[in-house]
Amino acid sequence: MGLAELTLSDASLITATFLFTDIEGSTSLWERESAAMRVALQRHNALLGAAIDEHGGDVFKTIGDAFCVAFTDAGAALNAACRSQMLLAAEKWPTRAALRVRIALHTGTAYVCAGDYFGTTVNRCARLLAVTRGGQTLLTSTTEALVRTSLPSATRLHDAGMLRLRDLPHPVHVFQLVHPGLAANLLEVGDVTPARKPEARAEARFRPSDLYEVPTLPAIVLQAMKALQDPRCNAKTIERVVARDPAISAKILRVANSAFFGYSRRIGTIAEAIQLLGFANVQGMIISVGAFDAFRAERLRLLDLWRHSITTATAARFLAPLVRCSPDEAFMAGLLHDIGKLILAVQAEPGYQRVLDLRLASPVTNLAAERALFDFTHPEVGEMVAERWDLPPRYVAAIAHHHQPVAAGGETVFCALIGLADRAAYTTLPDTDREAGGDDEVAELLAMLGLATEHWDGCRAHLLAGQAEIEALLGAIQ
Secondary structure (H helix, E strand, O other), X not given: OOHHHOOHHHOEEEEEEEXXXXXXXXXXHHHHXXXXXXXXXXXXXXXXXXXHHHOOOEEEEEEOOEEEEEEOOHHHHHHHHHHHHHHHHXXXXXXXXXXXXXXXXXXXXXXXXXXXXXXXXXXXXXXXXHOOOOOOEEEEHHXXXXXXXXXXXXXXXXXXXXXXXXXXXXXXXXXXEEOOOOXXXXXXXXXXXXXXXXXXXXXXXXXXXXXXXXXXXXXXXXXHHHHHOOOOOOHHHHHHHHOOXXXXXXXXXXXXXXXXXXXXXXXXXXXXHHHHHXXXXXXXXXXXXXXXXXXXXXXXXXXXXXXXXXXXXXXXXXXXXXXXXXXXXHHHHHHHOOHHHHHHHHHOHHHHHHHHHHHHHXXXXXXXXXXXXXXXXXXXXXHHHHHHOOOOHHHHHHHHHOOOHHHOHHHHHHHHHHHHHHHHHHHHOOOOOOOXXXXXXXXXHHHHHOOXXXXXXXXXXXXXXXXXXXXXXXXXXX
C-alpha cells in the first residue's frame, strides 16, 4: 500500500510525549555563513541524535534542521531535552555565534501511521515550538504533571504562565526547564517584540502560579474521588474512606437526606447513599461538600454561585435522558461547571469583586468582564484546576467548554447539554447575575442537541417548581 492510500483508519492511537526542535535564525546563518553552517549542522545533528538515542526517543521526522521525536516516557523526553541543551551549550561552534536551539515538549494522544504522527497533540507541540526562543526548553502543563517529581539533576521548572498559541482556542499553561548555564534573559517566554505586545493590559492579575496556592480539596475528598473512579471499588470501600473524616461524612449524609433527593426514609450510611443515589451523585456530594468547606470568600456572593450550580445540575439531570446522556453524570458536571468562578473568586477576591460590579453596572457577559479584568476566563481557569484534581475527562470537558461546546470534540453533545442547563438556570433564578446570549444561543443549543422549544419550556417549569428542593440542597451543603 502506498502512502497516498493510507488513511487514519489504518492508524493506531497512542499516547506519547513529543519533543520538537529547531535552530533559531538558521535561515540567516545559512545566508551569511553557509560553509560554517554545513559543519555546524553535522555537529548539531550528531549531538541531538546522541541525546535522543540515549533516552530512547524515536526520530520520526526531520525537516531541515528541525527534529520531530516521540517518546513513550515523559521523563525520558525531558532528560533528552536537558542533555541536548547542555551538549549544545558546551560545543565550540564554527559559526561566529553559537547555535541556539529551541525545544518544545507536549504529551497526549496521537495517531501513528506509516511511521509518522498526526493529531492535535502534534499540532500543539509545533505551536509551542513557534513561541520558544533559542536556548529555551518549554513544556506544557500536561507534560509538567508527569515529570515534576523526577527532574534531571540540578534543574527546576519555572512557571512561565499562560501563552496564547496560534489557532488554539484557549491559552496553554507553560513551564520552562531551567538548567545550569541558562541565560537569565531566557526566562522571558513568548513573543517579546514590541510590535506584538497588546496595546491594552488587563486591570487585574491572576497568574497560573496562583493555582498552586489555591486551597486544595480535603485529603479525604481526594481519596474518595480516586476510589470512586476505580471500577473495582464498591459502596463499602467508599464508606470506609469517607468515614475517616466524621465531619465530612455527616455533611454528606445531611445532603443525601435533604428534600432535594426526596427519599421518605432516612439514609443512615454512605454505602446506603451510594446504593440508593448512585456513585456519580455521591461523588458530586463529596466534591461539593469539600469545595464549599475549602473555598470561602465572605465578601463575595458565593451562595449565589452555588445556587446557580445546583440549579444547572438539576436542569442537566432533567434534560439528560432526552439526549441519551447519563443523568447522574450530567448532574455532577452541572455542579462543577463553574468551578473556575469559585477559584477566581477566592484566589483573586478583590479583582473578582470588580467583575461582579462590572456585571451589575453594564450588559457585558461574565466572560467579557473576566477577560477585561484578568486575561483569563472561568472556563480556562476551571479546566486547569480540574486537570490538576484529576477529575474524569468528561467533567473537565464540561467545565472547559460549556460556553463553547463546538470546541469539545467528542464531548460536544455532553457540553452542549451542560451549556443549555446553564442557560436554563440563568433564566429561572431571581436576582442572579445573568449571562448574555438570549434566545439565539438557546436556539443554537437546542438545535445541537436535537431538542425542541417544548423541551426548553419543560426544563424551565421543572426548575421553577423545584426551587424549594434546590434551596434545601444548598442549605445542606453549607
